[in-house]
Amino acid sequence: MTRRPVPSPSPSVQSNPPRPPKVPLPGGPSDLPAPNSSRSSVNSAPAIFQSHTTVGQEHRERRPYSSFNISHAREAVSPVPFISSSTSVPQPAPPATQSSTPQPIPPVNHIPNLQPTPPASSTPAPSSSSAPSSAPQNEAEEVPANTEVVAMCDACLNNIYCSQSRFQCTECYDYDLCLSCFQIGRVSKSHKSSHAVRHILKTEVLKQDDFIPPHDDVNPEKSVDQVKTFITLEPDVNRPECELRWHFLHGTDSHLRYLTATAEPGHYAAHLTIQTRLSGSLTQAGKDVLKQEGLGYLRIGLGTLRNKKQFFRSRYHEESFQSLVLEEGQIIDKLLNNYWWTVVKLPGGGGPVDIHADCVFPVETPEDLGLIIQWSGIRAFESGNEATVSINVTDIRLYDIRDFTEPLKVPPEQPPPPPPAASTPAAKISTPALHSQAEDEPEEDITAEDLLxxxxxxxxxxxxxxxxxxxxxxxxxxxxxxxxxxxxxxxxxxxxxxxxxxxxxxxxxxxxxxxxxxxxxxxxxx
Known part of the structure; x- marks a missing residue:
């Protein structure tokens, strides 16, 4: 894949049509506002396979896309027909006046002590995080894409680079084998030779500096009245020469777009890592409530572009969603051609969110790939212009898979760590001896189950x-x-x-x- 240079952010901020004014919610200033009337209550679990039925409008549920190249797939099935979307671009909504009636918002449960915490000093804290206190002494030289380490072989413990093929187990957590170890049948840990694996020909790792944002009208940095911050750039601690682009998710539905890379022909499965960060104004009680109920929903779409100019400049009405149903004519369907999408619920505790693709989208000729992330039902403060959560697309990994089945098997998530056991003096004394015995023993133990x-x-x-x-x-x-x-x-x-x-x-x-x-x-x- 061909990496594209990242253009410098434009200092000018073009104004957008103003959005409808925020409606205060019942329950006092300590409540979070409920989502719009078109959404269900965010207190309930996401109805992942629930369909939205709209009169006079067709919708379809997502299914894996089949292969266009029989040499890379076991099954040669006919391609999934795509319904062409309309080429007309809806006009932006007119500015809302004070007399305009906003959409009704259903009440939510009372959430105590969730209002922003007043600052300790009179000087307001900046919205963006400050630069690191100490810069690294020696700057690490840039590593070429084809020599970047993406995994480590669990049998020979050698590094596996982007340009090398590997075999990933779909039943073990984080288990990879290089081509040599897979051919001679070497296994370790709890992995068995009978486990299903997927053959990854190559891996393309796309970082934040590889993404090209659209025009300022599509993703503006600030609101029209300059009181809300939508985008901020912060220095990357790991790579001082790069900047991280954080998107603040306010209570209104919105989305972001990125032009990611030029994909070569193949069958790709994606893995996204999105970093989430909570607002520092949240109280502990509010964080506990958000951990139980979640922050809202993200819908991610990744695929080839229909029209590059339309992807960079066209604006559309925002959409609400809580399920995997993608209706015809929505933003992802209008802007992307062959694509994959999913809906995830944002965890209330913040931190990284790993998203694995459960299907493969084909690319016949070198085409540009676009990333669209929509958010809906995001919780917001009752008063103030600060966002409760901000997100950053850390990286995108594109796996060119040689053999795959439908549906695509996804490796399991990381198992929860076991609870710490109460340590005794005797156990502390015998720990070094146990470690030395474990180091002397071979890596693979033979059990009675293996003998049987x-x-x-x-x-x-x-x-x-x-x-x-x-x-x-x-x-x-x-x-x-x-x-x-x-x-x-x-x-x-x-x-x-x-x-x-x-x-x-x-x-x-x-x-x-x-x-x-x-x-x-x-x-x-x-």
Missing amino acids: SALLQIQQSVEDARQRAQLEMAIKQRLKQQEEERQSAVLGYMFAKALQEQAILEQERREQEEARRFLNLMGFNV
């Missing part, structure tokens, strides 16, 4: 060999019997034909004898 499985495999192979010998003997006997039957049929046919010829000769002889006798009676001497 090996015995069963040997018994099965012996039984298969015996059945194969019996089958070969039966086939030989059948062939011999068929040959004998064929020879008997040929001999019978020849004998019948000889008898028929003998009968014909006997008939001719009798007719000649009768004719001679008749001529003698008539006085002819023959």
Whole structure:
């Protein structure tokens, strides 16, 4: 894939049409506002497979896209037909006046002590985080994309680079094998050779500086009245030469777009890492409530572009959602051609969110890829212009998969850590000895289950060999019997034909004898 240079952010901020004014919610300033009327209550779990039914509008549920290249897939099925979306661009909504009636908002449960905490000093705290206190002494040189380490082989413990193929287990957590170890059948830990794996030909890692944002009208940095911050740039601690682009998610539905890379032909599965950060004004009680109920929903779409100019400049009405149903004519369907999408619920505790693609989208020719992230039902403060959460797309990993099945199996999530056991002095004393014994032991332990499985495999192979010998003997006997039957049929046919010829000769002889006798009676001497 071809990386694109990141243009410098434009200092000018173009104004947008103003949005409808925020409606105060019942319950006092300590409540979070409820989502719009088109959404269900965010207190309930997301209805992942629930369909939105709209009169006079078709919708379809997501399914995996099939392969366009049979050499890279086990199954050659017909491609999924895409319904072409309308090319007309809806006009922005007119500015709302004080007399305009906003949409009704259903009440939510009372959330105590969720109002912003007043600052300790009179000077307001800046919205963006400050630069790191100490910069690294030696700047790490830039690593080429094809030599970046994406995984480590769990058998030989060697690094696996982007340009190298690997095999990823779909039943073990974070288990990868290089090509050499997979070919000789090396396994370690709890992985078994019978586990289903997927063959990843190459991996493309896209960082924040590889993304190209659209025009300022699509994702403005500030609101029209300059009181809300939508986007801020902060220095990256790990890479001082780069900046992180944080998007503040306010209570209104919105979305962001990025032009990511140019994809080469192949079948791609995506893995996104999105970093979430909560507002510092949230109280502990508010954080506890958000951990139980969540912050809202994200809908992520990644695929090839329909029209690059339309992707960079066109604006659309924002959408509300809580399920995996993607209706015709929505933003993702209008801007993307072959794409994958999913809906996730933002956790209330913040931190990274890993999103694995459960299907593969094909790319026939080198095409540009676009990323669209929509948010809906985001919780917001009752008063003030500060956002409760901000997100940052840390990286996107595109896996070019050689063999895949439908639906695509996704590796399991990280298992929860076991609770810490109460330590005793005796246990503390024996810990170094246990570590030394563990280091001396081989990495792979043989258990009774492994021995039983090996015995069963040997018994099965012996039984298969015996059945194969019996089958070969039966086939030989059948062939011999068929040959004998064929020879008997040929001999019978020849004998019948000889008898028929003998009968014909006997008939001719009798007719000649009768004719001679008749001529003698008539006085002819023959």
